Amino acid sequence: MTEVRSEAARLWNKMVKLHLYFRKRNKKWPTQAEFEKHFARKFSLHSQTVQALIGKFFANIETTRVNRANGDKKARYPYKEKTYFNPVWKGQHIKQELNYIVLPMGIDPKTRKRSLGISIRLPKDIPNGKIVQAELAFGKLLLTIQNIVEVKKPKVDNIAASDLGSIHLAVVTDGTNSLAVVGRGLRSINQGKAKVLAQISQLQSRCEKYSRRWKKLQATKRKILRKTQNQTANLLHKAANEIVKYCEEKEVSKLLVGDITEINRNKKKKASRRLNQEMGVLSLGVFVGYLKYKLAALGIELETFNESYTTKTCPACGHKHKPKGRQYHCPKCGFVGIRDEVGAINLLNKYLNNGTIKPQFLIPKGKLKYLRPVKLKGFAKRSSPTDTGQPSIHSLSAVG
Ligand SMILES: [Zn+2]
Structure with a gap:
């Protein structure tokens, strides 16, 4: 998984660099189709994953472009060098076998061999529906599940x-x-969050930055x-x-x-x-x-x-x-x-x-x-009997 995530970052970084190259020289920006052609078969990722990431990059560019046109001059085009980037799989390329999800890989450009896909066991309580997207994040898999519901139109205009x-x-x-x-x-x-975070920051100010104690508090x-x-x-x-x-x-x-x-x-x-x-x-x-x-x-x-x-x-x-x-x-x-x-x-x-x-x-x-939408656990419940809506700090410091 780490390899795939770093390969996705390699693609992302190349896209960032290439786009920057065109922008800096005031050249015509390449289109998404040109990017797809340029980056095809150069990464050890499934071709659909490459396309999905290019799609994401262009959506990113477009959002920034619109924001800048609307006067947000602080909006930046992608510029950060990534070590890892979440690869994405879409639609029919995601395979489900029993209670496993299989994310296919592409042909490795160096060895010319198709790498094995990643298979991950799905939890039992997964919502009904079709998995339409899978994103491999750090230590977790993010699934988009589509469940088509028939919508009944309300009769009256209320x-x-x-x-x-x-x-x-x-x-x-x-x-x-x-x-x-x-x-x-x-x-x-x-309020509880703000208070406890302030307390921790105070404790941190007393220790050396990046020390073991400091990292623990962080x-x-x-x-x-x-x-x-x-x-x-x-x-x-x-x-x-x-x-x-x-x-x-x-x-x-x-x-x-x-x-x-x-x-x-x-x-x-x-x-x-x-x-x-x-x-x-x-x-x-x-x-x-x-x-x-x-x-x-x-x-x-x-x-x-x-x-x-x-x-x-x-x-x-x-x-x-x-x-x-x-x-x-x-x-x-x-x-x-x-x-x-x-x-x-x-x-x-x-x-x-x-x-x-x-x-x-x-x-x-x-x-x-x-x-009241939900009974609170953790913050309000453990407060003192003279509760005035103020959360207890004790319940939180136990976390550290
Ligand atoms: Zn009145």
Whole structure:
């Protein structure tokens, strides 16, 4: 496996060099087909693997080109010299024999002999479907499994709106019933992580860089990062499932989400403070991604919609002010509501009224069904009885 991964890196490095050569001399960039012709039969990899890697390289080039054209001057074309690179196998070249996956190799350009393929035993609990891609990473095999599901179209045109990531992880409403998914766990994961990482950095500052002790602490850091990443992904999946369940029960055909994730990705505006409270901007994007594909499997569309003023406007009288805390109090008409529900209801209102929030059109009932997506292990559970959402540090230092 190491040999194959280093051979893939050899191909990648050659592609990087060749492309750089053309760019530096202001020559016409070679096409993907020209690259395929040039690199064919020169590597001890399956011809389809070579093609897949060339495809990946060109996708990379294209993304950078678009980013640079859009003004991101920091975007760089591939330049790093790799020691290892993940080789990729696609479609019908992946063979399955009993519970083994066989990844074929190509003809070695030196010995002119076909190398043996790599066979790896698959786990028993592998999801149903056809393996369409296999990527050999460091110490793990990443599989893409395709499972075609028949999508049933919702009968009625039912629209729901959601407010993501301010106080609750998400509030979703169809105008009548609202559901809140509480993301308290997410905050403790992130706070716990930040605290422990800071502690480790402090310990590291007291020892010599790259010393044995320092490396051990560095490994602990990585372990914590991996653990928190898994915990976050798990929590976001569960939360997304709850929202999908709600949409299915209420026969929703379209779910609206605010466009705040897009704004932040383009970096045109400063990341808003409300996003940083519960989750990073990054996890919010990931969360929307999970929602999108999970909803798509049921034929429910996810649409982003401009959410400006949705949390500020009073749904009863239309007065605008910035709410403080969890409640929305209207200083003009005295309306009281739950802030995130107001946000979700107003987004729906705005969408149904072509971009303006119409007063009295939809009034939040103030009755939220609360759901906590997942019981936390590790961080919150082991905290002291006087838990205030602060995670325990003891549980983590045990890792190191
Ligand atoms: Zn009002």
